[in-house]
Amino acid sequence: MKSQVIVKKNENLSLKQIAESGQSFRWKEQIDGSFIVTAMNETVQLIEKNNDLIIKGTSEELFKKKWSHYFDLGRNYKKVIAELKGRDQYLDAAIEYGKGIRILNQDLWEIIVTFIISSNNNIPRIKNSIEMLSQKYGSYIKTMNGEDYYSFPRAATLSQVKIQDLRACGLGYRDKYILKTSQMIAEGIIDLKEIKNMSRKKAKKELKKLFGVGNKVADCILLFACEQPAAFPVDTWVKKVLAEYYDFHESKQEKIDAFVEDHFGEFAGIAQQYLFYYIRKTENLK
């Protein structure tokens, strides 16, 4: 069965920029520049052609149900950018440079695990760990371009895995975080459905009860999986941006929150993605 969906897009959707923006670790670039993406128990191929986004391997119905939301197509990024522009020169430059970035709406459980793994870690290694977890504990979905793709494993599955088997996925000392957090979710100690309905502040407090989730990871979870565009993750890169370009050196969360809300406003998290992408691109070149 062959099926695909074609969507009209504008400059505020660049597959390459989204893939390099560090929010998803399961986008695999192909030789022809397309991307094979696994999310929500599906695997699709994404192709950008002029003003079209082609999604191969899904149906019109599944597009409406899942992928449209995944790509945040309900949000007008022109309006977001208009709201963010003119606040300062550095952000303006970052937006101009990374205007094809969008915030993907990803699966909450997958994002929790992914960003626990991300702590004090590097991107290639994060990708590798998630790939191994999926291959070993996910379900086979399909083969595309000669490669097999697997869904992200469920909490109930991971909660039963032996700690040394998790360690074998390259998680390092984070193995115990993943195991304990899986158990907390599987046992219903933390209810993920409830978190999505909470205020940002309350949801963050709840998320931080999970082993391995601190301020930064909680903000990533809120931004990438809970539709909280004001959540502003502060990692080593953003810290550098704040210090060097905003002359902001506080480390207390309370002070950071106040500064971020005042300076970036309701779409602070989206601004953060532009800043993160820009600083890494201009200073790292990796």
Add this chain to the structure above:
DNA sequence: GTCCAGGCTCTTT
């Protein structure tokens, strides 16, 4: 060999 990576937990002040 040392340093660092989308930090966190635990301990000590």
Add this chain to the structure above:
DNA sequence: AAAGAGCATGGA
């Protein structure tokens, strides 16, 4: 409340 140590692992 705030600051510091320790943490797995691979790549630069």
